[in-house]
Amino acid sequence: MSDVDAIIAANAAFYAAFAAGDFAALAELWADEETISCIHPGWPAIIGRTAVLGSWRDILRNPARPEIVCAEPQAIVAADQARVLCIELVEGTPLATTNYFKRIDGSWRLVHHQSSPIAQFLGETDDPADPGRSVH
């Protein structure tokens, strides 16, 4: 399996674990490092295994958590680190997402995740609640 295939598979496993509500599988996908970090949509950054995994545990415990579908994953590899850029469709609403992976003992493990809302540029409305299209 090529590096890109392995990274895309690890990325898919992340969303499969989320969909299944399988916290153990999700935790296993994250690197066992104190420097892992995560920026959930609307959140400030959180750093550290306890904080990051705790946030995902809380989300998975919520029976009303949304369905998330990962679309258009693209892997960019640089040596033993890689990022996947993808679209998360959260109940149909698109988020621009970056998942960063690091190769550890031959396995690609998550070290960082960030999801950002995407403004509806191409729609017919000029939405004043747009989360930042003019910001920078």
Place this chain on the structure above:
Amino acid sequence: MSDVDAIIAANAAFYAAFAAGDFAALAELWADEETISCIHPGWPAIIGRTAVLGSWRDILRNPARPEIVCAEPQAIVAADQARVLCIELVEGTPLATTNYFKRIDGSWRLVHHQSSPIAQFLGETDDPADPGRSVH
């Protein structure tokens, strides 16, 4: 200079170039690679040197571009790659930002940038326009 100091300095140079409207300095800070990527707030991901630098050129050409102050930068280093997590204060509005750097010929160069609006969790309002606090 330690790696962390060098990375924090490169990150500061990025915001200094933006503040000065210095496109050449900003372009120089980005890696000369076709895989560089950027997720501006509210935007989908853009990939490639032409697209990424073009977006920054357009932003710098806008005389009404906002002031951006970088606060609380934290560098996380892994071999020849590093990420800086920081808060961007855009005319006072906080964004959660990740700047990814790669060491190339001894210099830390940007390979990815993503900024996300931060919801005002601690405010007194429960804003329905919140860009995603309940999303995941």
